[in-house]
Amino acid sequence: MRKLITRFVYFLPSIIIILIALIIKPFKNIKFCRADMSRLGGITFLDWYLSLNKLKKQKSEIIICFYDSTINHINCYWFKIWRKKIFFLKNPAFFDVLNFLVFQFKINQILLINDKFLNQKKFIKNNSLVELKYYKDLYNNYIKDYKPNIDIPKSDIEKEKFLLRSLNLKKLKYVCFHNRDESFLYRNSNNQNWSHHSFRNSNIENYVDAASYINDQNFKSIRVGKETEIKLSQKFIYDYANSKYQNDFADICVVKNCSFFVCSDTGISNVAECFRKPIVYVNFAVFNDLFNVSTISKGLIIFKKIYDTNSKKYLKFDDLKNLNIRGSNILEIIKQNNLKIEENSASEILEVTKEMYLRQIGNWQTNVNDDNKQKYFWNKYFPGFNTSLSLKVGKKYLEENLN
Numbered sequence: 001m002r003k004l005i006t007r008f009v010y011f012l013p014s015i016i017i018i019l020i021a022l023i024i025k026p027f028k029n030i031k032f033c034r035a036d037m038s039r040l041g042g043i044t045f046l047d048w049y050l051s052l053n054k055l056k057k058q059k060s061e062i063i064i065c066f067y068d069s070t071i072n073h074i075n076c077y078w079f080k081i082w083r084k085k086i087f088f089l090k091n092p093a094f095f096d097v098l099n100f101l102v103f104q105f106k107i108n109q110i111l112l113i114n115d116k117f118l119n120q121k122k123f124i125k126n127n128s129l130v131e132l133k134y135y136k137d138l139y140n141n142y143i144k145d146y147k148p149n150i151d152i153p154k155s156d157i158e159k160e161k162f163l164l165r166s167l168n169l170k171k172l173k174y175v176c177f178h179n180r181d182e183s184f185l186y187r188n189s190n191n192q193n194w195s196h197h198s199f200r201n202s203n204i205e206n207y208v209d210a211a212s213y214i215n216d217q218n219f220k221s222i223r224v225g226k227e228t229e230i231k232l233s234q235k236f237i238y239d240y241a242n243s244k245y246q247n248d249f250a251d252i253c254v255v256k257n258c259s260f261f262v263c264s265d266t267g268i269s270n271v272a273e274c275f276r277k278p279i280v281y282v283n284f285a286v287f288n289d290l291f292n293v294s295t296i297s298k299g300l301i302i303f304k305k306i307y308d309t310n311s312k313k314y315l316k317f318d319d320l321k322n323l324n325i326r327g328s329n330i331l332e333i334i335k336q337n338n339l340k341i342e343e344n345s346a347s348e349i350l351e352v353t354k355e356m357y358l359r360q361i362g363n364w365q366t367n368v369n370d371d372n373k374q375k376y377f378w379n380k381y382f383p384g385f386n387t388s389l390s391l392k393v394g395k396k397y398l399e400e401n402l403n
Contacts, residue, residue, distance in 0.1 A: 007100075010098070014097045014098040014101050015101065018101060018102065018111065022107070022110075025110070028062060029061040031061050031063050031064070032066070032095070032099075032111055033065050033112065033114075033115060034092060034115065035065050035066075035115065036067070036070050037088075038068075038070050038073055039267050040075060040271055041269070044273065044274065045113070045114075045115040045116070046063070046085075046086065048295060051142050052141060052145075056141075063086040063113065066088075068092040075248045075251060077248040077249045077251070078271070081153075081252065082150065084153065085149065139386065142295055143388060143390045146297055149274070150274055150275075152252070156249070163254075166245060167238065167240065167245060169220055169222065172257065172258070173220060174214075174220035174257075174259060175214045175222070175258060175259055175260055176222055176224050176258040176260075176262065177207045177221060177222070177237065178262070178264070179225075179228075179263070179264055179283075180200050180202060180265065180266040181201050181202075181204075181229045181230075182229070183228055183229045187227050198331070199285045199286070199341055200264060200266065202282070202344075204230050205346075206346045206349055207262065208237065208346065209347070209350045210350045213350055213353060213354060214357065215236035215237070219259065220238065221236060221237040222237065222238045222240050222254065223240060224240055224255060227241075228241050240254060251268070252271060255275065256275045259278075260278040260356050260357075260360060261277050261280065262282065263279065263282070264283040265281065265283070265285065265286070273295065273296050276296075276297055278296070278297075278298040278356060279296050279300075280300045280356045281299065281302070282348070283302075283303075283343050284301055284303050285304040285306075285325075285330060285341055286326050286327045287317070287321065287325050287381075288324055289327050291386070294386055294390065294391045298390060300352050300355060300359075301393055302348055302349075302352050302397040303320075303401075304341050304343055305342040306339050306342070307342055309339065309340060310337075316401070317380075317381060317402070317403055318403050321381055348394075351394060351395075351397070352396070352397060355394055370395055374389055375389070376402070377402065
């Protein structure tokens with residue numbers, strides 16, 4: 001009953017908004033969408049959309065985003081930045097009615113922005129990756145946009161400089177580290193059970209050797225995040241996540257100014273992506289969702305190991321592809337096949353962090369054999385995708401694990 005009343009209340013306003021959008025379309029485009037602003041990655045699709053429009057030199061549009069929140073937290077500063085680009089309305093019920101009518105009138109291509117338009121995992125079925133070819137051009141275009149669509153307001157520049165001085169950080173002279181755990185979600189979602197995301201978690205202590213290496217290169221190491229399970233005491237990595245400086249503004253600015261970002265599969269990586277920072281993905285578990293993190297102009301990735309307790313062997317890339325392991329089914333597949341997920345070792349994280357550091361300072365040595373291995377990996381497991389190799393598998397990890 002309540003749903004029917006809600007639809008009735010928003011029916012006429014939705015009709016009026018649709019008519020206005022169609023009437024002014026010859027002069028100005030209006031687009032509608034919906035986003036979850038409680039997740040730092042909930043609005044990433046709009047970054048993709050803005051970049052593609054920019055590269056196509058399309059005229060600017062008025063974007064109206066109806067937002068909601070699935071947990072009891074929104075990074076207010078992230079919200080403030082995006083409000084400079086788009087209009088926000090906190091009314092998902094209104095959008096539901098508007099969205100329904102737009103599809104009934106078959107004008108969704110004209111008025112809506114699909115939040116999954118560049119996220120192929122929503123379109124891939126069974127074990128086939130053929131459909132990825134359709135999106136190749138979109139990805140290759142997107143990663144050419146090196147200039148961020150967002151920035152901090154000019155009024156906050158001095159505040160940003162003061163923050164970096166307070167943290168003893170110099171722009172592009174430090175590396176951010178982040179591990180995902182359940183602490184933040186449990187504290188901000190009324191104790192909702194998030195165990196279905198547990199495969200994305202990792203132990204920050206396995207990142208410490210990499211942070212120590214960065215510190216030895218006269219760069220700073222800083223652990224970012226909020227409300228973590230484990231606190232760090234090592235002097236060579238600053239535990240910002242558990243410091244007095246941690247706040248919404250600092251969360252964004254610290255990531256924005258780093259040299260590169262080392263993280264597991266987590267939402268805050270989308271901040272680094274939107275600011276065009278190089279990203280090192282470690283402890284990535286869902287092999288067949290790999291394309292979901294490839295919308296970056298420069299990145300490295302290594303995967304969690306999956307151990308077969310029956311054969312007493314680690315699964316190879318062929319096995320992972322055949323099992324069709326994804327974020328939606330990984331725990332079920334692990335249980336059904338007597339498998340175990342193992343995190344990357346400290347040495348594996350160290351090696352891929354070294355590689356990114358050397359790439360960043362221009363001292364990385366590569367050869368034709370290395371390049372051929374990368375092409376072989378992508379052509380075999382994700383044909384027609386990532387042809388620019390904007391994302392690479394860590395060199396040493398690929399050598400040790402390639403079939």
